[in-house]
Amino acid sequence: xxxxxxxxxxxxxxxxxxxxxxxxxxxxxxxxxxxxxxxxxxxxxxxxxxxxxxxxxxxxxxxxxxxxxxxxxxxxxxxxxxxxxxxxxxxxxxxxxxxxxxxxxxxxxxxxxxxxxxxxxxxxxxxxxxxxxxxxxxxxxxxxxxxxxxxxxxxxxxxxxxxxxxxxxxxxxxxxxxxxxxxxxxxxxxxxxxxxxxxxxxxxxxxxxxxxxxxxxxxxxxxxxxxxxxxxxxxxxxxxxxxxxxxxxxxxxxxxxxxxxxxxxxxxxxxxxxxxxxxxxxxxxxxxxxxxxxxxxxxxxxxxxxxxxxxxxxxxxxxxxxxxxxxxxxxxxxxxxxxxxxxxxxxxxxxxxxxxxxxxxxxxxxxxx
Amino acid sequence: xxxxxxxxxxxxxxxxxxxxxxxxxxxxxxxxxxxxxxxxxxxxxxxxxxxxxxxxxxxxxxxxxx
Ligand code: SF4
Numbered sequence: 001x002x003x004x005x006x007x008x009x010x011x012x013x014x015x016x017x018x019x020x021x022x023x024x025x026x027x028x029x030x031x032x033x034x035x036x037x038x039x040x041x042x043x044x045x046x047x048x049x050x051x052x053x054x055x056x057x058x059x060x061x062x063x064x065x066x067x068x069x070x071x072x073x074x075x076x077x078x079x080x081x082x083x084x085x086x087x088x089x090x091x092x093x094x095x096x097x098x099x100x101x102x103x104x105x106x107x108x109x110x111x112x113x114x115x116x117x118x119x120x121x122x123x124x125x126x127x128x129x130x131x132x133x134x135x136x137x138x139x140x141x142x143x144x145x146x147x148x149x150x151x152x153x154x155x156x157x158x159x160x161x162x163x164x165x166x167x168x169x170x171x172x173x174x175x176x177x178x179x180x181x182x183x184x185x186x187x188x189x190x191x192x193x194x195x196x197x198x199x200x201x202x203x204x205x206x207x208x209x210x211x212x213x214x215x216x217x218x219x220x221x222x223x224x225x226x227x228x229x230x231x232x233x234x235x236x237x238x239x240x241x242x243x244x245x246x247x248x249x250x251x252x253x254x255x256x257x258x259x260x261x262x263x264x265x266x267x268x269x270x271x272x273x274x275x276x277x278x279x280x281x282x283x284x285x286x287x288x289x290x291x292x293x294x295x296x297x298x299x300x301x302x303x304x305x306x307x308x309x310x311x312x313x314x315x316x317x318x319x320x321x322x323x324x325x326x327x328x329x330x331x332x333x334x335x336x337x338x339x340x341x342x343x344x345x346x347x348x349x350x351x352x353x354x355x356x357x358x359x360x361x362x363x364x365x366x367x368x369x
Numbered sequence: 370x371x372x373x374x375x376x377x378x379x380x381x382x383x384x385x386x387x388x389x390x391x392x393x394x395x396x397x398x399x400x401x402x403x404x405x406x407x408x409x410x411x412x413x414x415x416x417x418x419x420x421x422x423x424x425x426x427x428x429x430x431x432x433x434x435x
Binding site for chain 1: 425426427428429430431432433434435
């Protein structure tokens with residue numbers, strides 16, 4: 001008897017109308033028909049290839065052969081010559097764990113907060129946060145940016161992404177100066193720029209540089225769901241299978257210093273002036289969304305992209321609440337329909353208009369038109 | 370030269386050997402690493418490079434604003 005085994009690093013995410021196979025090692029995802037998922041499930045439960053052909057009958061033989069050829073050619077799986085060999089490959093654990101109490105933080109940095117950034121970073125470092133986004137709703141000169149980045153010396157924060165307004169001095173020399181010192185800066189986005197541009201990676205500049213014409217004046221811009229933000233990699237997919245893919249181990253500080261799950265969310269767990277981040281984290285409500293996976297969210301639970309997509313709880317369609325009072329509606333800014341497999345502009349959908357008004361996103365939607 | 374300057378100088382001298390997309394994040398000096406690994410007598414780091422630089426970008430987009 002011959003058996004077929006999917007490589008354990010390949011995960012199938014079944015959608016209502018089609019599915020996705022995610023190769024976590026190669027970091028790529030491919031759409032597959034649901035019929036193929038049925039075949040994979042059969043084979044994975046130790047049905048032999050011969051039995052499978054028998055079960056499906058002569059009329060499906062060609063299709064099944066094609067499917068098997070597809071899986072082997074694309075190196076999604078391999079044949080085993082016996083059940084004993086098949087059983088030698090146990091499934092991979094899909095558990096997710098990490099030592100940090102917080103892994104990432106998003107801070108809207110007011111001028112006042114900029115002066116106290118050192119204390120905030122110290123606290124984040126203590127919580128073993130490794131990635132940080134700093135949003136400055138103003139132009140920053142080179143000295144300002146350098147002095148912000150200097151405060152990361154001695155911390156274990158290994159990635160800092162900066163969003164700041166474009167100004168005339170931003171150019172090759174500015175970037176060279178920013179690069180002159182070893183810092184954890186991994187990307188910088190200049191909004192309100194006279195052009196849209198993503199600089200190709202340059203061996204002399206050790207961070208990504210992006211310019212955008214958009215005027216980012218608040219966190220209301222966040223929460224976009226698009227294929228450009230899909231990621232297939234081990235930590236991302238395993239985290240999404242077990243936790244909320246946006247809010248798990250995230251901390252946000254809004255422009256007024258309020259400590260939140262995300263700067264765009266309403267609930268505050270204290271203000272940075274009088275509450276320590278570790279205290280906010282212990283607040284009973286702080287982690288309420290951490291365990292909410294896409295499998296719990298309306299519509300997303302039927303979507304094939306649910307483990308490579310990043311969720312948003314700040315802006316949702318406001319259509320579903322679970323028994324515990326958690327908002328389980330689909331992210332507002334997602335235009336994908338897993339039932340038809342079509343993408344559309346999210347903001348024009350008639351059923352979203354109420355939520356757009358609720359969040360005060362009318363102006364943002366108008367400007368994007 | 371202080372430590373940061375020394376590291377920067379090393380990175381500058383060897384920048385063409387760095388794999389594409391690698392970021393200047395965590396620098397482990399090979400000798401120190403070798404000492405830690407003496408029990409196996411092996412180093413996981415390539416002997417051609419005097420230091421190792423790791424990509425530390427987050428595994429997902431932390432904000433999605435554009
Ligand atoms: S429906 Fe949209 S938000 Fe939900 S998982 Fe699919 S792509 Fe992501």
